[in-house]
Structure formats: C-alpha cells, structure tokens
Amino acid sequence: MFDKILIANRGEIACRVAATARRMGIKTVAVYSDADAQAKHVAACDEAVHIGASAPKDSYLRWERILDAAKATGAQAIHPGYGFLSENEDFARACFDAGLVFIGPPASAIAAMGLKAESKRLMHKAGVPLVPGYQGEDQDPQLLHREADGIGYPVLIKASAGGGGKGMRLVEKSEDFAAALESCKREAINSFGNDAVLVEKYxxxxxxxxxxxxxxxxxxxxxxxxxxxxxxxxxxxxxxxxxxxxxxxxxxxxxxxxxxxxxxxxxxxxxxxxxxxxxxxxxxxxxxxxxxxxxxxxxxxxxxxxxxxxxxxxxxxxxxxxxxxxxxxxxxxxxxxxxGHAIEARICAENPDNQFLPATGTLRVYAKPGCTAFERGTPRMDDGVRQGDAISPFYDSMIAKLIVHGDTREQALARLDDALAQTHIVGLATNVQFLRHVVRSDAFQRARLDTALIQREAAALFDQEPVGLPLAAAAAVAAQLVREQADQQPGDPFSQRDGWQMLASQRRRFAFDFHGQPAVAWLTYGQRGVAHRLVVGAGQDGTEGAQEGELAFTPLQGGALEVQFAGQRTRANVYAQGEVLEVFTPRGATRITTVDPLAHAGVVAGEGGRLTAPMPGKVVSFAVQAGDKVTKGQALAVMEAMKMEHTIAAPADGVVAELLYAPGDQVAEGAELLTLAAA
Missing domain, CATH: 3.30.470.20 (ATP-grasp fold, B domain)
Structure with a gap:
C-alpha cells in the first residue's frame, strides 16, 4: 500500500480522504491557498504545502504546483477529490508522466466521458438508452435553435464539458432560446474553458x-x-x-x-x-x-x-x-x-428565501449533532470547517454534509429532521431550515419525487415561520433575564436586576422587530423578582394579536433553555449577535431583533436609486450603458460568486446615471454597482 499520498483538494473531501488514509496507516499531504492557510483540512493532514493565492485558478487549479508539492514531499499518489482537477484528463496524464499514481480513472476514460456529446455517442454504441437530443459538433447558434425547435419544448441546453449543475439552462419556448444559449455558453466558458453545448428533450x-x-x-x-x-x-x-x-x-x-x-x-x-x-x-x-x-x-x-x-x-x-x-x-x-435506508442533506451557505443567493461570513456558532463516521443509526457530518472559520466567496457554498441511516426510509427521515434540528449555525445565512421544510413536506414524505419538487412545493418550503412571535419573544426575554442573572454579583443588592420593588410589582417593556414588523413584550415581575406574567403582541404598542401567560424558564446544559409560555413548552437555544437574536427550537429556527431606540437615534434611511452587490463576487457583464432608459425588472448586470451567475435587475423605471465598475472587477458585498436616476 502507499506510504504517503497528496490530497489535491480542500474542504470536507480532503478531510474525508485524510481520515480514511490515517486509518489505513497512510500519511497525507495537504495543499492550501491563502484563504485556506488555517483550514481544517490542513490540520487534518500530516504535512501541508502552500500552492498560491485564494482564487482556484491561482491555486487548486495549478496542477504543476500540485505536482511539485507531491515530488517535494515524497508522495507516491495524488487523490483529486471532486471538483477542481478531479476530471481533468491533462492532470491525470501529467501525474502518470511524473511517475505518480492518479487515484482515479485513466486519462482516456476521463476524456471519453468528459464531453457530454462524445459520451452519448459512446453510450449509444454500447446500447445504453439515450434521451432524444442533438449532440453534434456544429455549434452554429441558428442550427442549435432549429434543432431545439425540432425536438420540441421544453428543452435543456447543457454545456458539453459541464457538470455539477453548471452550464445548464431550461428553455420552455422558442423565443427564449437565443438568450438562454448565450448565457449558458458564457457560464460554460468561465467554468470549463469550453462553450460547446448539447440540446436534449426535457x-x-x-x-x-x-x-x-x-x-x-x-x-x-x-x-x-x-x-x-x-x-x-x-x-x-x-x-x-x-x-x-x-x-x-x-x-x-x-x-x-x-x-x-x-x-x-x-x-x-x-x-x-x-x-x-x-x-x-x-x-x-x-x-x-x-x-x-x-x-x-x-x-x-x-x-x-x-x-x-x-x-x-x-x-x-x-x-x-x-x-x-x-x-x-x-x-x-x-x-x-x-x-436499510440513508439520506444526505447538503448544508450550504445560502439564503433559500432569496433565490438561494450564496452567503459569506464567519461561523460564529457551529453546533452539530453527536456524529460518528460509519456507525449506523447515528448521524454523520462530513465537513471541512470549524467554529470560527470563515466561508469565503472563492469556493463552493457547501459547508457540510449531514448523513443519517435507518432501517426504513421513515426512520431515516425522522433521524434526519432531528439531526437538522440540532444543527445550529450562526453568522451567515444557511439552508438548514429549508432542508427541514423539504424533509417534512408531504411530497417528500410520500416519495412523490422529481426534479421539480422544490418549485412545485414552493408554497410550503419558502418564507416559512416555524416558531412564531409569541414563543420567539418569550425565548428572547428568558435569555435576557438569564444573562442579567449571570451578571449579578453575590452580596451586592445594587447589581440585582430582578425587578424588585417594596410596594409594587414592576412592568418592563421589551421592543422587538420580527420579520420587519414591530412587536412588544410586557413583562410583569412578581414578589421577590420572580417573573410570572408576559404579554406579547405585534404593533408599536403590542396589542395586535396579543398573547398573555405565565413565563417560566430553566437553564439547561449546553446553554439551552426550557421555556414555557401561553401553553407552549419548548427547548430553545438563543444566540445573540448584537441586537439580533437567533432562536433555535425543535420545531424550527427564527430570528428576532431587539430594538433600542436610543441606539439608533439620528439614523436615516439611505438614499434611493442605488443598486448594490448582494454578495461578494465578480462583475461578469453589464447589459446597459450610462444614459439608457430601463424598466422595472429589466436585467442590468450579471455577477458571479461561488461558481454561480446572478442577474441584477432594475428595482424601478429610470435612467442609468453611471456604471461604477467594469466587467471582471471583484466587488464586495454591498458595493454600489451602478446608479439610477428618475426617468
């Protein structure tokens, strides 16, 4: 068996390969970019070699540097993981030429299957059933359009060298084909260096x-x-x-x-x-x-x-x-x-309620369910990050993979939902709650599966509020009281914040923002500071849909609270990030913001007419020029981040006043891309 292998990848797959190699008595070498200098996969390996700047093209795609690292460390083989160079025939061939074992298929197999059109011709010859479509070498746009019309809509345009969902466009009518083809080819050339496409029946x-x-x-x-x-x-x-x-x-x-x-x-x-x-x-x-x-x-x-x-x-x-x-x-x-049955959920840094927009940030809280690697019946979490790590815009948005196993599908579904409930991530948007909505949806539970499930079940999957204002506010108040109790100094009555008064009870007001709407909680302290009554309602005065009841709470291990209010009882973890409180419960998670009017005195709304980057990334193109008149919803610019393209649209009618960046520029989240003036 090999004595030492180099892992030409990063993240969870690099950690996964390192763990298996260690169990087999094989030493491992990690490679890393500037952004990954302190990454988990670097610590997981016996040695590590720096190979370049943060962008993949300057590091993980520079196979000559990877080969040099393998030779310098005495590695006998290279494991490519997935993504990056894993399906690069030139890299596989270069490993062979350098006397290194490529832990994957021969370069000839990669070449044969690397181009979708060629692979389909091979499969037809081998007798494997194929979807009706066009896989020819002639890439004339008009020919492709005619072929699509002949196949019949809907059709799927796919990058011939693509994979991982990149370079794919669904076209439902003929008049949309030309624009979809152009977009698909642009993404294909950026992702794979090859803009050839095939067209097939959807x-x-x-x-x-x-x-x-x-x-x-x-x-x-x-x-x-x-x-x-x-x-x-x-x-x-x-x-x-x-x-x-x-x-x-x-x-x-x-x-x-x-x-x-x-x-x-x-x-x-x-x-x-x-x-x-x-x-x-x-x-x-x-x-x-x-x-x-x-x-x-x-x-x-x-x-x-x-x-x-x-x-x-x-x-x-x-x-x-x-x-x-x-x-x-x-x-x-x-x-x-x-x-038995197993299910894997991909936990990603993204906002499902905002068209799955990728997110970046620091994992300020990263709590996982109790996990093991291969023991059936217990959750398994494959990841390449730790609490405190940053999710950057340079790589894929996946944070971790959560895998469960059960004797039946029903048991596996229940275990997955429970494990997702125990997964607490704070510091950036994730899809954890969305995954729970999918797992608990009627369509998924009944295995009514197809690739349109998410679109078909959108009403039950997006913009859901599983906790509700009353319980979220009760958990927020309870967490505040626990923090205040922890700050009390023994024997110092002046540090007490228990609401005690000699002749009367105290009524305390908590102001919140819940999904953009004001809310108020009124807490009445009883004798000896025991909080015994809470009223929670929406609106500036807290009277809309108000609920009243006794508030009781008990601190539990791990920072959790058992909270009881208005006939509801739940376990809650409340994590504070400034004024924002992230509330996790078994039924789901939510966010509620405390409002301190004095802290925001003098703050005014930002001026209108600006279009900003919704995430850090690269400006791919502008569809307008200064002076152009635009209408609401019109595409203005295209950005690329985490291997995905995102279109920036006009929020209202107007005239383009100025373009503030050029195609190819890297921009930060919130950067103003262009300005609009009133028409």
Missing part, C-alpha cells in the same frame, strides 16, 4: 437516479446500487438518498447492468457514477412504468457517496486507494447487499 416528471460503479485494473466492474438525487435547486442536488424510493428490483438490476456496460465501454478504473434521467410516464404511483436514459458519467467520487457507504457498509475511499494501488475490488457483485 423529460417531464423526471427523477435523477445515479448508479455508483467501481472498476479495478483487472477488468472487474461492479455497481453499488443507486442513489436518488431528484431534489434539486438550480440543477444542483439538495438531498440524496439510497436506495431510490419505489425502485423495482428488476429496474435496479437493468440500470446497474447498463452502468457497468458504460464503465466497461471506456475501460473504467476506480470510483465513478453513471447518471440517468428517469421518466415517470405512469405518474408517481406506477414505478414499474419508469423508463431510464443515460445522462452523463462523473469520472470521480461524488459528493453524495456517503449514502452508498451507509447502505453497503463499505468505505469507498478505501476502495479507491486499494484499487489505485493495483489490488482487485474488495467484493464481487453477489457479495454486495442493501441494508
């Missing part, structure tokens, strides 16, 4: 089901069953589970054998995933009518590989290392079995 009610395959250097290939990745936003996966709910055994075998045939057709070695789009012509209740079509092959380990590990009991990273060393596959096909 399958209605599609499920995204992929097969995990593994090949060795002796020519053996097996499939480790399927994963359902249908729950997606922006063509990127949100939840993954294995096995696929409702999968007929005969169809599982057909898809598995088709995936093996695909792998053998390109001489595949190592871990790979053959992805299929699955049509449900008979609807959700007739899985036996499902039809599958080859979509693409990812020639690397997938982000969602832990769910396969959970249902098979196999460590796929260990399989990668053994196969790369020349050993045969650890198991034959007939030795692989499905045990």
């Amino acid at each position: 399958v209605l009610r599609p499920r995204h089901i992929e097969i995990q395959v593994f090949g060795d250097t002796q020519g053996n290939v097996v499939y480790l069953f399927e994963r359902d990745c249908s729950v997606q936003r922006r063509h990127q996966k949100v939840l993954e589970e294995a096995p696929a709910p409702g999968m007929p055994p005969a169809l599982r075998q057909q898809m598995g054998e088709a995936a093996v045939a695909a792998a053998k057709a390109v001489g595949y070695v190592g871990a790979g995933t053959v992805e299929f789009i699955v049509e449900q012509p008979g609807g959700y209740e007739q899985p036996e009518a499902m039809k599958f079509y080859f979509m693409e092959m990812n020639t690397r380990l997938q982000v969602e590989h832990p769910v396969t590990e959970a249902i098979t009991g196999e460590d796929l990273v260990e399989w990668q290392l053994r196969v790369a060393f020349g050993e045969p596959l650890p198991k034959r096909q007939d030795e692989l079995k499905i045990i």
Whole structure:
C-alpha cells in the first residue's frame, strides 16, 4: 500500500480522504491557498504545502504546483477529490508522466466521458438508452435553435464539458432560446474553458437516479446500487438518498447492468457514477412504468457517496486507494447487499428565501449533532470547517454534509429532521431550515419525487415561520433575564436586576422587530423578582394579536433553555449577535431583533436609486450603458460568486446615471454597482 499520498483538494473531501488514509496507516499531504492557510483540512493532514493565492485558478487549479508539492514531499499518489482537477484528463496524464499514481480513472476514460456529446455517442454504441437530443459538433447558434425547435419544448441546453449543475439552462419556448444559449455558453466558458453545448428533450416528471460503479485494473466492474438525487435547486442536488424510493428490483438490476456496460465501454478504473434521467410516464404511483436514459458519467467520487457507504457498509475511499494501488475490488457483485435506508442533506451557505443567493461570513456558532463516521443509526457530518472559520466567496457554498441511516426510509427521515434540528449555525445565512421544510413536506414524505419538487412545493418550503412571535419573544426575554442573572454579583443588592420593588410589582417593556414588523413584550415581575406574567403582541404598542401567560424558564446544559409560555413548552437555544437574536427550537429556527431606540437615534434611511452587490463576487457583464432608459425588472448586470451567475435587475423605471465598475472587477458585498436616476 502507499506510504504517503497528496490530497489535491480542500474542504470536507480532503478531510474525508485524510481520515480514511490515517486509518489505513497512510500519511497525507495537504495543499492550501491563502484563504485556506488555517483550514481544517490542513490540520487534518500530516504535512501541508502552500500552492498560491485564494482564487482556484491561482491555486487548486495549478496542477504543476500540485505536482511539485507531491515530488517535494515524497508522495507516491495524488487523490483529486471532486471538483477542481478531479476530471481533468491533462492532470491525470501529467501525474502518470511524473511517475505518480492518479487515484482515479485513466486519462482516456476521463476524456471519453468528459464531453457530454462524445459520451452519448459512446453510450449509444454500447446500447445504453439515450434521451432524444442533438449532440453534434456544429455549434452554429441558428442550427442549435432549429434543432431545439425540432425536438420540441421544453428543452435543456447543457454545456458539453459541464457538470455539477453548471452550464445548464431550461428553455420552455422558442423565443427564449437565443438568450438562454448565450448565457449558458458564457457560464460554460468561465467554468470549463469550453462553450460547446448539447440540446436534449426535457423529460417531464423526471427523477435523477445515479448508479455508483467501481472498476479495478483487472477488468472487474461492479455497481453499488443507486442513489436518488431528484431534489434539486438550480440543477444542483439538495438531498440524496439510497436506495431510490419505489425502485423495482428488476429496474435496479437493468440500470446497474447498463452502468457497468458504460464503465466497461471506456475501460473504467476506480470510483465513478453513471447518471440517468428517469421518466415517470405512469405518474408517481406506477414505478414499474419508469423508463431510464443515460445522462452523463462523473469520472470521480461524488459528493453524495456517503449514502452508498451507509447502505453497503463499505468505505469507498478505501476502495479507491486499494484499487489505485493495483489490488482487485474488495467484493464481487453477489457479495454486495442493501441494508436499510440513508439520506444526505447538503448544508450550504445560502439564503433559500432569496433565490438561494450564496452567503459569506464567519461561523460564529457551529453546533452539530453527536456524529460518528460509519456507525449506523447515528448521524454523520462530513465537513471541512470549524467554529470560527470563515466561508469565503472563492469556493463552493457547501459547508457540510449531514448523513443519517435507518432501517426504513421513515426512520431515516425522522433521524434526519432531528439531526437538522440540532444543527445550529450562526453568522451567515444557511439552508438548514429549508432542508427541514423539504424533509417534512408531504411530497417528500410520500416519495412523490422529481426534479421539480422544490418549485412545485414552493408554497410550503419558502418564507416559512416555524416558531412564531409569541414563543420567539418569550425565548428572547428568558435569555435576557438569564444573562442579567449571570451578571449579578453575590452580596451586592445594587447589581440585582430582578425587578424588585417594596410596594409594587414592576412592568418592563421589551421592543422587538420580527420579520420587519414591530412587536412588544410586557413583562410583569412578581414578589421577590420572580417573573410570572408576559404579554406579547405585534404593533408599536403590542396589542395586535396579543398573547398573555405565565413565563417560566430553566437553564439547561449546553446553554439551552426550557421555556414555557401561553401553553407552549419548548427547548430553545438563543444566540445573540448584537441586537439580533437567533432562536433555535425543535420545531424550527427564527430570528428576532431587539430594538433600542436610543441606539439608533439620528439614523436615516439611505438614499434611493442605488443598486448594490448582494454578495461578494465578480462583475461578469453589464447589459446597459450610462444614459439608457430601463424598466422595472429589466436585467442590468450579471455577477458571479461561488461558481454561480446572478442577474441584477432594475428595482424601478429610470435612467442609468453611471456604471461604477467594469466587467471582471471583484466587488464586495454591498458595493454600489451602478446608479439610477428618475426617468
């Protein structure tokens, strides 16, 4: 076995590979950029080498520096992880030329499957079913438009060299095709250096089901069953589970054998995933009518590989290392079995209620459920961050992966919801609460799955308030009282803040902002300072929908509180960031802001007419020039952050007064991009 390997990646996958290598007695070398100098993956490895500036193009994509680091440290092999260079045939070939083992498939297999159009031609030859579409070399825009019209809408434009949901556009009518093609090509050239696209029929009610395959250097290939990745936003996966709910055994075998045939057709070695789009012509209740079509092959380990590990009991990273060393596959096909059900949730720094806009910031609180790596029945958290780390705009927005396993899907769902409830992240927006909404939705619970689930169930998934004003305010008041009690000095009556008065009880006012609306809580202290009555209501005077009841609270271990108010009882963790209070309860999390009028005296509203960057990133292009008249909703600029493009639209009619940046400029969050004047 290898003595030392270099991990040419960062984040949770680098930590994951390091953990398995350590268990196998293999030393590891990390590489890192300026932004990752203190990162978790650097500490997880035995050695670390700095390879450049923060932007991937200056560090993690500079494979010549990675090769130099491997030679300098005496590494015998390089694990590419996923993303970055993991599917770069030139890098795989360079490793071979340098006498290093590339822990992945041969460069020829990466090349064969790297271009979607070429891979589809190979799959057609191998007898694997394909979606109707155009995969030709002629990239004339008018030809592509005619092909799309001939296929029939809706169609999907896909970057031929793409992956991970990048470079994809859904087009629902012919008049939208040209603009979608231009946008897709621009994102493709930025992400992959290749703007070639293919056009294919968009399958209605599609499920995204992929097969995990593994090949060795002796020519053996097996499939480790399927994963359902249908729950997606922006063509990127949100939840993954294995096995696929409702999968007929005969169809599982057909898809598995088709995936093996695909792998053998390109001489595949190592871990790979053959992805299929699955049509449900008979609807959700007739899985036996499902039809599958080859979509693409990812020639690397997938982000969602832990769910396969959970249902098979196999460590796929260990399989990668053994196969790369020349050993045969650890198991034959007939030795692989499905045990129970597993689900993975991708926890990302983003705001689902604002079109999943990426977020950056510091993990001021990062509390996780009690986790283990491979013990079934307990949550598993794969991450590459620690409390206090910063999420920067340079890399993917994923913070962690939360994986649970159960004997049944129902048990796994309950465990996932409980584990998400115990995941407390403060300091930036995340999708944790959104994930809970999805997991608890009727459609997901009943496994009515397709890639449009999030859009279809939007009313139940977005802009939800699971806690409510009365309980949020009660938790905020209780937390304030606990902090005040902690500040009291023993034996010093003047430090007491218990509301005691000799001849009367005290009534105390707490002002809040709850989802942009004013609210008030009135607390009445009883004898000896015991808080025994609370009134909570909306509006400036707190009378709208007011609720009244006894407030009782008990501090618990870990900083939690048990709070009782108006017939409700819950466990709550309240984290303060200045005036903003993040409240976490088993039913969900919310935010409530304390209002101190004196602290904001003299503050006035900012002047209008400004358009600012909603997140740190790069200006890709402007669609207008100074002097142009614009209408409300018109696209003005395109920004790129965390590998995604975001369109900035006009908030009202007006005239462009000035462009303050140029395409290619890096801008900070809140930076004014351009100004509008009244029309």
